[in-house]
Amino acid sequence: MRKFISILTIVSTLLSYQICRAQSSPKYIDVEWENGSEAAKRIMISKFYYDPLDSWSPFGNDVGSDTYYLYCDWKREHPNQNVKGFLEEELINFGYPGFDLYIDRNDPEKLKGLVDTMLNKYIDLNAINNIVISLAFSQLFLEGRIEPEVKKWAEAALSRELMYLDFWDGEKGEMEKRQKRMNQLLSDLRKG
DSSP states (O other), rough: HHHHHHHHHHHHHHHHHHHHHHHTTTTTTTGGGGGGGHHHHHHSSSSSGTTTTTTTTTTTHHHHHHHHHHHHHHHHTTSSSHHHHHHHHHHHTTTTOOTTTOOOOOHHHHHHHHHHSSTTTHHHHHHHHHHHHHHHHHHHHHHHSHHHHHHHHHHHHHHHHHTGGGGSSSSSTHHHHHHHHHHHHHHHHHHO
């Protein structure tokens, strides 16, 4: 067990190093308003999109930020492949291969049943949602459009997040702020 933990620690450290090194490389476009596509400049006008510390931003949380940089790499290496390959790869890396990207809050029992099977329950679902949401806004920022299938996945992800708003009811008004942000993301997503 100690050997496994040591190996896991080393692998995690190397992965973090690679991601940090990659993020500081000039081969990436910084997520700043002036660097976005024309469509992103029209749609992603709220400051939170460009705040690296805003955990409710598509790029501000760790998973969303990593997704942006990983997608940049993937797109450069696979310019003509279907984006579903990228997302499937990320879900496998995260430990949830075959996750139903279309499941939303319209079938709450099915969604709750699925979340109950996850190791970290909603925390894992939130990470999956962050990957999908970040992917959609990464496409908008970089390419000026969101592929129709990615948009459907992101709409479902935002729907799932709205179903679990009560998770964010820690501080006074936090749940309402989160709901407002999710609604704005959904509105902006539909413009993309």
